[in-house]
Amino acid sequence: MAAVGQVLRSEWTKIRSVRSTVWTLGIAVVVTVALGVLICTLANHDFTSMPARDRLSFDATNVSFAGMGLGQLAMIVFGVLVVSNEYSTGMIRASLAAVPQRGTFLFCKLAVATALVFVVGLVTSFVAFFAGQAALGDLRVHLGDPGVLRAVIGGGLYMTLIALFSMAVATMLRSPMLSLGILMPFFFLISNILGNVSATRKIGRYLPDQAGSKIMQVVPRVNDDVPYGPWGGLGIMIAWTVAALVGGYVVLKKRDA
Amino acid sequence: MIELAGLTKHYGDTVAVDHLTFTVRPGIVTGFLGPNGAGKSTTMRMMLDLDNPTSGTVRIDGKHYRQLQDPLTYIGALLEAKAVHGGRSAANHLLCLAQSNGLPRSRVGEVLDMVGLSSVARKRAKGFSLGMSQRLGIAAALLGDPQVLLFDEPVNGLDPEGIHWIRNLMKNLAAQGRTVFVSSHLMSEMALTADHLVVIGQGRLMADTSMKDFIHQNSRSYVRMRSPEQEKLRDVLRGEGIHAVAVGDGSLEIDGVPVERLGELAAAHRLVLHELSPQHASLEEAFMRLTAGSVEYHAHDGDPVPAQAGLPPESPPQGEPQPAGWGADWQKKRS
Numbered sequence: 001m002a003a004v005g006q007v008l009r010s011e012w013t014k015i016r017s018v019r020s021t022v023w024t025l026g027i028a029v030v031v032t033v034a035l036g037v038l039i040c041t042l043a044n045h046d047f048t049s050m051p052a053r054d055r056l057s058f059d060a061t062n063v064s065f066a067g068m069g070l071g072q073l074a075m076i077v078f079g080v081l082v083v084s085n086e087y088s089t090g091m092i093r094a095s096l097a098a099v100p101q102r103g104t105f106l107f108c109k110l111a112v113a114t115a116l117v118f119v120v121g122l123v124t125s126f127v128a129f130f131a132g133q134a135a136l137g138d139l140r141v142h143l144g145d146p147g148v149l150r151a152v153i154g155g156g157l158y159m160t161l162i163a164l165f166s167m168a169v170a171t172m173l174r175s176p177m178l179s180l181g182i183l184m185p186f187f188f189l190i191s192n193i194l195g196n197v198s199a200t201r202k203i204g205r206y207l208p209d210q211a212g213s214k215i216m217q218v219v220p221r222v223n224d225d226v227p228y229g230p231w232g233g234l235g236i237m238i239a240w241t242v243a244a245l246v247g248g249y250v251v252l253k254k255r256d257a
Numbered sequence: 258m259i260e261l262a263g264l265t266k267h268y269g270d271t272v273a274v275d276h277l278t279f280t281v282r283p284g285i286v287t288g289f290l291g292p293n294g295a296g297k298s299t300t301m302r303m304m305l306d307l308d309n310p311t312s313g314t315v316r317i318d319g320k321h322y323r324q325l326q327d328p329l330t331y332i333g334a335l336l337e338a339k340a341v342h343g344g345r346s347a348a349n350h351l352l353c354l355a356q357s358n359g360l361p362r363s364r365v366g367e368v369l370d371m372v373g374l375s376s377v378a379r380k381r382a383k384g385f386s387l388g389m390s391q392r393l394g395i396a397a398a399l400l401g402d403p404q405v406l407l408f409d410e411p412v413n414g415l416d417p418e419g420i421h422w423i424r425n426l427m428k429n430l431a432a433q434g435r436t437v438f439v440s441s442h443l444m445s446e447m448a449l450t451a452d453h454l455v456v457i458g459q460g461r462l463m464a465d466t467s468m469k470d471f472i473h474q475n476s477r478s479y480v481r482m483r484s485p486e487q488e489k490l491r492d493v494l495r496g497e498g499i500h501a502v503a504v505g506d507g508s509l510e511i512d513g514v515p516v517e518r519l520g521e522l523a524a525a526h527r528l529v530l531h532e533l534s535p536q537h538a539s540l541e542e543a544f545m546r547l548t549a550g551s552v553e554y555h556a557h558d559g560d561p562v563p564a565q566a567g568l569p570p571e572s573p574p575q576g577e578p579q580p581a582g583w584g585a586d587w588q589k590k591r592s
Contacts, residue, residue, distance in 0.1 A: 003359060010357035017349035018342060090340035094397060097305045097334055098357045100323045256308040 007099055007108040015112060020081050025117070028074035028159070029124045035067025036128040040135035047139060059219040060141040061151045064132020068155065068216070071124070072162045072209070075117065076183050079166030082113045084176035096257050106252055110167055110245075117163040118156060125155030147218040150230065154215030157234065161212055162187075165241045171248030212237030258283055258436055259304060259405060264313035266299050266460075273299045275460040276313065281438045283404070286431045288451030288468070289440040292548050296460040297440040298336070301409050305334055317405060327358040333398030334407040338390040338414075343383030347374055347393050350382060355400055368396040387414040395426070406430055408439040412446055424450050444544035448472070458548035475543030480516045483508040483532035484523070493526050494519075508532060 015021050043063050047055065086092040099105040129152045133140040143149055170179040187209050194204030204210055205226060214226065214233030228236065259281040266274040274296040281287045291297050302308040304315045306322035317325065317332055325331045341350050351365040369375045372392040377385070382393065391411065398406055408427065412420045427450055431437045441447050447454065447468075454471050456464035464471065484490045487507065494501045494511070499519075501509040511519060516535045523530050 006359045007357050010353045010355075013349060013353040013356055014342075014345075017346065017353070018344045020344065085342055089342045090337055091342050093302075093305075093307055093336050094340050094354060095357075096307055097336075098329050098354050100306050100325070100328060254309075256302070 004104060004108060007104055008112055010098075011109045011112040014109075015082065015116060018085070020085070021078065021116075024074050024078035024081065025120050028071045028078070029120065029127070031074060032065075032067040032071030032124050032159075033128045033131055035070055036064045036132045037067075037135045039066040040064055040132040044135060044137050044139060057219055057221050058139065059217055060133065060136055060139050061129065061148050061218040062216055063136070064129050065125070065151075065155050065216045066132075067128060068159070068213075072159060072187065073184065075121070075159050075163045076166045076187065077180065078117065079113070079163040080170045080176055080179045080183065082109070083167050083170035084174060084179055087174040088176055092257050102252050103249065106171065106249060110164065113167060114160060114164050118160040121159030121163075122153070122156030124159065125152050128155070141218070145218075147230075151216045151218050154230065154234065158212045158215060158237070161234075161237050161241050162209065165208060165237075165244055168241060168244035168248040172244070172251045206236060208237045208240040211240075258318055259438060260316045260319075261300075261304075262314050262316075264300065264303060264315060265311045266296070266303060266308065267311045273460050274303070274310075277457065277460070277462055278313075279455050279462060279465045281405075281436055281455075282453070283436040284431060284434050285452035286427050286437045286439060286450050287453045287455060288447035289438060289455050289457070290444060290447055290544065291440075291442065291457040291463075293442055295442075295457050295548070297442075297457065298409055299460075300457070301334070301336065301407055301438075301440060304407060305332070305336075327360075327401065329354065329358040329360065329401030329403060331401070331403050332405040332407065333401060333403040334409075335391070335394040335398045335411055336407075336409050338387060338394050341382040341385075341390065341393060344381055346379050346381055347385075347396075348378040350393065351396060351400060354397055358401055360401055364400060364402075368399045371399060372396045388416060388419045391415060391419065391423075395423070403435075405436040406438065408437075410440055410442070412441070412443075420446075444541045445539075448540050456544070456547060463547055471543075472540060475538075475540060475547075477512070477538045477543075479536050479538075480511045480514065480519055481508050481532060481534050481536050482511065482519060482523075482530065484528055484530050486528055489526075490523065490528055493522060493528065497522060510536075 040063055043058075047058070050058070086095055096102065096105065099108075129143075133142075141148055143152065166179070166183055169183055170176070173179045173182065186207075191204060191207045191209050194200040194207065195210060211228065211233040214228065215230040217230065226233075261277050261279055264274055264277040265272070277296075277300060289297055289300070299308060303310050304317075304322070306315075315322065322328060322332075345353075347369065348365055351368065352362065355362065355364055366375070366378070369378050372395050374389065374392055374396060377389065382390065385393065391414070395408075395411070398408070406427075408423075411423050411427075415423065427437050427439060431452070439450065451468050453467050454464060455462070466474075481504075482490065482501070487503075487509070490509065491501055491503075494509075499511060499514055501511050504510055516533065520530075520533055523533070
């Protein structure tokens with residue numbers, strides 16, 4: 001049986017030896033932080049002219065994560081490429097001939113990529129928070145304030161889960177184009193559309209990104225009637241990810257390489 | 258040693274591989290021959306546990322592929338040349354494979370040396386030519402110093418120097434006592450490298466024989482005669498009890514009679530000859546006859562046996578019943 005340590009080492013070599021890793025993760029960090037700072041600066045400027053209702057629910061922590069909506073797209077691309085590169089290049093045959101235990105192979109690949117994304121996601125989240133708070137001036141909050149540390153660590157977890165969910169979907173679909181073609185609109189369009197129409201808002205809440213991003217909120221919105229808390233939301237996102245992982249595992253196990 | 262027992266693969270209603278049973282033995286090069294689409298690659302993928310057989314088993318040294326500890330140390334395979342992430346360097350490609358099987362890092366340099374790619378070890382595989390990619394694939398196969406080697410169409414797209422190199426490599430590996438199993442759709446290539454031959458057509462086993470026997474049974478020699486007085490010539494031959502087959506282009510083909518005797522016979526009857534030549538059928542043709550009924554994609558017009566440069570011109574007798582084709586003769590012996 002393949003030794004897990006050997007396969008982990010092998011997968012780490014695979015990840016660090018392609019440029020797409022640096023590019024996608026680099027873009028995720030830069031976009032998330034830069035956009036967050038920009039929006040914090042604008043918010044700082046416009047705070048006095050905001051309606052009272054908005055001022056009441058102003059969430060300084062969450063505003064500094066405003067770049068995550070766009071930054072997560074780079075995370076999705078990273079997750080998809082880590083898995084689907086094996087298929088699009090034909091490398092999967094060499095990989096599975098070397099490690100015929102497909103469960104071990106998949107577990108090690110996802111473990112290495114997820115660990116890397118968690119580190120990058122956590123760093124991004126902290127940097128985005130501190131940079132954002134610096135740009136907010138008097139409106140800033142501190143890491144020690146209630147709920148703030150949870151939200152900042154949650155930001156790292158959110159990015160990790162987005163990437164892991166993408167990896168699982170790519171394991172099921174194999175093709176990078178197909179995977180991105182489904183994941184991008186899923187997170188960028190469907191989630192927004194469902195969330196903005198009152199009739200479907202209740203459904204949209206249970207999508208992985210909407211439920212998961214609840215963990216990054218500190219101040220609840222006015223008239224917030226979301227039926228789950230920050231950890232409950234993250235739990236929903238984890239459930240989505242686990243379901244996708246099970247699907248990916250079954251497909252890899254059953255189908256010809 | 259690789260043992261296949263009743264190996265079968267269906268894709269929906271299509272039968273790609275049909276109850277293949279044969280053994281690949283160590284110490285020799287075994288050629289795996291079949292026309293395109295005969296199921297060679299599918300069979301090889303099933304040997305590596307990449308594709309699941311519909312039924313039947315493959316055993317490598319008595320074990321199922323999945324039971325092998327660090328499989329690269331048992332069996333190395335070259336399946337397709339471009340099975341490499343183009344953005345990864347040759348050395349890193351081999352390193353990740355080596356690490357997954359607990360092989361030392363130093364092994365990467367050794368195999369790169371062996372295939373002559375040391376100078377481009379740090380170059381990304383994207384820029385490799387087909388020949389270089391093929392060498393990289395072979396380096397990957399040799400990584401674990403395995404006793405069993407599989408090569409799927411290794412000479413495809415190589416220049417003569419590369420072909421020569423691969424032939425020698427396979428022979429050397431076999432001479433070291435390893436099991437070498439190599440697929441090809443070219444009989445001429447196999448004739449130069451293989452000691453044993455496994456032929457399949459439409460997924461079915463058509464031959465499992467030594468190269469020597471195959472040549473012996475299939476290399477038919479005959480004499481071609483052409484004369485302006487063909488009818489007279491036939492009468493003379495018939496009178497001597499010699500069976501001649503008229504071929505479409507106006508020449509006669511005679512089996513099993515020495516060319517000297519035919520020449521003397523013609524001279525004795527004062528017949529003018531335009532041609533009197535001994536002919537040897539090529540193995541390529543023997544192979545094509547053997548698998549003629551099983552080629553999946555026939556060209557619709559013209560001769561199903563394409564004329565090849567360098568081969569003696571030979572066309573199957575038309576309009577005249579042929580006693581027994583070489584392939585048929587051979588198949589009779591098997592059954």
